[in-house]
Amino acid sequence: MTDPVSASDQAVEPAEWVNLPDLAERLEIPVTRVHQLIRDRSLLAVRRDGVLRVPAELVSTPAVRKHLPGVLTLLRDAGYNDEEALRWLYTADESLPGTPAAALAGDRATEVKRRAQALGF
Template sequence: MSDVPLSEADLDALVHDWLTWDQAAEALGVTPAKVRTMIKDHELAGAVPKPGAGPRVPADFIQDGLVVKGLPGLLTLLHDRHFDDRECIAWIYTDDDLPGRPIDALRENRGSEVKRRAQVLGY
């Protein structure tokens, strides 16, 4: 993994496709207010990827009209380890201890290996 702290990671370089809250709401079939609630409840994570962009959600977090299986549990686990949303997104897109990025493992229904890796963070 890079020597750059997760809090300082360039999210715009890590995440190639971002959705506005309106676009995320449309993809999930909910309202933008529900997307905001989902972010607050750690079902989704959102961040401002670059100055002036406004808050966004990584497009990879939504698959087939649903939040990617295992993502809410992973986000809760990371938040319990005092990660903020920016750090969660950076870890999900950069942790190279797995075969591939954690987001790829989640999208391929290999979430248990991602959660195991996240559980040992900080120890």
């Protein structure tokens, strides 16, 4: 029998997803630029129901959350793929409180970056 996982250790799916054409419209940039942001690893996109989507919470109109590209780089340097990075960003952490993704929107973004950097060691 395995130990039960506490609710704080469980990843949650983002509340809202945005497909790439809608995101391009929201950011007022061409959809090709959205694809470039994903290729440059400045934006996280994963397939859901066969469609490439971005968690809406990671985008602050009119731009990507300020610290997101740095956090994504740190997670990739620690060996995380996109799905794993998404899971990390959306796993509740009582010490933040909330999820790292939610913390990126506030004054705890630097702490999220510090924690992502520690994953590489």
